[in-house]
Amino acid sequence: EAQVTQNPRYLITVTGKKLTVTCSQNMNHEYMSWYRQDPGLGLRQIYYSMNVEVTDKGDVPEGYKVSRKEKRNFPLILESPSPNQTSLYFCASSLGVTNEKLFFGSGTQLSVL
Amino acid sequence: ILNVEQSPQSLHVQEGDSTNFTCSFPSSNFYALHWYRWETAKSPEALFVMTLNGDEKKKGRISATLNTKEGYSYLYIKGSQPEDSATYLCAFSSTGNMLTFGGGTRLMVKP
Numbered sequence: 092e093a094q095v096t097q098n099p100r101y102l103i104t105v106t107g108k109k110l111t112v113t114c115s116q117n118m119n120h121e122y123m124s125w126y127r128q129d130p131g132l133g134l135r136q137i138y139y140s141m142n143v144e145v146t147d148k149g150d151v152p153e154g155y156k157v158s159r160k161e162k163r164n165f166p167l168i169l170e171s172p173s174p175n176q177t178s179l180y181f182c183a184s185s186l187g188v189t190n191e192k193l194f195f196g197s198g199t200q201l202s203v204l
Numbered sequence: 205i206l207n208v209e210q211s212p213q214s215l216h217v218q219e220g221d222s223t224n225f226t227c228s229f230p231s232s233n234f235y236a237l238h239w240y241r242w243e244t245a246k247s248p249e250a251l252f253v254m255t256l257n258g259d260e261k262k263k264g265r266i267s268a269t270l271n272t273k274e275g276y277s278y279l280y281i282k283g284s285q286p287e288d289s290a291t292y293l294c295a296f297s298s299t300g301n302m303l304t305f306g307g308g309t310r311l312m313v314k315p
Binding site for chain 2: 124126131132133134135136139141147149150181188189190191192193194195196197198
């Protein structure tokens with residue numbers, strides 16, 4: 092089944108404790124991206140990747156890192172999480188750049204205490 | 205940061221009503237406009253991707269139009285059903301590598 096797999100679904104952590112949210116797609120998609128959803132703000136793009144080893148900042152990249160060492164994986168890394176990073180996070184992928192529809196992962200609800 | 209606005213923010217309709225919402229985006233440097241449907245506790249799912257001025261797309265009772273010169277897209281739902289209750293998101297791209305989402309329109313259809 093074609094899908095974007097994102098883990099974990101729920102995560103509670105404490106300020107400063109490094110964490111990684113994994114994202115993997117099995118559709119051979121070139122384009123992958125991360126978004127965060129906050130009440131009243133809509134989905135905001137954190138980082139995106141056009142291909143392996145090519146990543147770029149979105150609108151809200153501060154406090155996040157990503158890597159794209161393999162085409163299928165695009166992990167989101169929070170080196171030192173802070174409470175303002177408490178949010179719902181989505182990974183997404185698509186065949187090409189933004190003229191192709193996005194396939195979303197199931198989301199990760201992160202709480203930073 | 206690009207300004208993508210959706211109106212109304214929320215909408216309550218009766219089953220069987222037809223409804224429409226608006227997505228407004230910058231009218232310069234257009235690349236693509238997406239519509240997604242997002243049900244509570246699920247992930248957004250793509251409805252349409254439109255790339256040409258005048259594009260019209262249809263999927264069942266849902267259709268969308270695009271006017272890139274004036275910077276808006278309409279989403280129409282004909283004969284709303286309770287299962288249409290969801291948040292509808294539009295997303296705009298001007299460069300071909302980033303998508304900017306609007307705040308969404310939350311639709312609630314009463315039986």
